[in-house]
Amino acid sequence: METKQLGKTGVFVSAIGLGGMPMSIYNRPPESQSIQVIHRALDLGITFIDTADSYCKDESDKHHNERLIHQALASYKGDVSQVVVATKGGLMRPDGNWTRNGNPEHLRETIRVSFEALGGAKPIDVWQYHSPDSNYTIEESLAPAKEAVEAGLIRFVGVSNFSVEQIKRARDVVDIVSVQNQYSPWERQPEIDGVLKYCEQEGLTFLPWSPFGGSRRHQDLQDIPAIAQLAKEKGVSVYNIVLAWLRSKSSSILPIPGASKISSIEDSVNAINVKLSDEEVQKIDRAT
Secondary structure (H helix, E strand, O other): OOEEEOOOOOOEEEOOOEEOHHHOOOOOOOHHHHHHHHHHHHHOOOOEEEOOOOOOOOHHHOOHHHHHHHHHHHHOOOOOOOOEEEEEEOEEOHHHOOEEOOOHHHHHHHHHHHHHHOOOOOOEEEEEEOOOOOOOOHHHHHHHHHHHHHHOOEEEEEEEOOOHHHHHHHHHHOOEEEEEEEOOOOOOHHHHOOHHHHHHHHOOEEEEEOOOOOOOOHHHHHHOHHHHHHHHHHOOOHHHHHHHHHHHHOOOEOOOOEOOOHHHHHHHHHHHHOOOOHHHHHHHHHHO
C-alpha cells in the first residue's frame, strides 16, 4: 500500500482510507459484515479510517460507528498499532436529520464520549470539528479541542466543511492537520474556493467526503461518458477512475471512500494502481 504523510505530523498513513459512514446510517449492514469489511481493509494495507460521532441512525444511536470501529480493531488478529482513526464532532442526528451544534459544552462532552467509544486507551488520533455553527465563533467551538489536546484526549485536530478564512481562524486556536470538505465529479467547489490550493501550500491533508456523489448519485457515474470510457479502456470500475482522478488533482488529497461490502473496499484499494495522464484528467474535468 502506498502511504502519505498526514499533514506535517510525521505520521504516514495509507494513500486511500476507509470511510465508515455506510456501516452505521440507514440500511446499515449486519455488525458482523461491517467488522469483516474493516478487517479486509486492514488486510489490504489501509491504515486510515474516517468516522464521526454522528455516523448513526439518530441521537439515541450516537457514536455507533466509533464503537464499531473500535470493536473491529480490538478483534483484528494483525498489527493495528499504525492505524489512524479520524473522527468528527459537531453534528446532531435528531430523528435521523443532520443539524449543527458548535456549543463548546456539547463539543467538550462529545469529545469525551468519542474518546471512550474508541477505546479510551490512547488519545483520539484525529478529531475534526464537523461543520461550523453560526451560533458560535470558530474560536469558541475549537477551544474544547485545544483543551483536549492539552489534556491528552486528542492527538491531532482537523476541520470539516470549512472555508479558507475559517481554516485560518481555526489555526489561530489550535494546530490543524486536515480539512475534510465535499469533493466529487459533481462538487468541484474546493478547486474554486481556494481550499485545495491552501491545503497544498500549507501542507494540510485534504479528505474529500462523498467522492462518488453520495448514495443518490454514485450510480450516475456510469452516465458520464468520459469516466465510463476510461473505465472500459483501463479495465477497472468507474469508482477507480474517480479515485484516481481525485488523487491526480492534488498531492494533498487522501480519498476516504465509504464501504459496507468487502467487494467495495477491495475495488477502492485497486485505484492505487490506476494512473491517469494529464490529458485524461482534463477530459474528466471538462465532462464534469
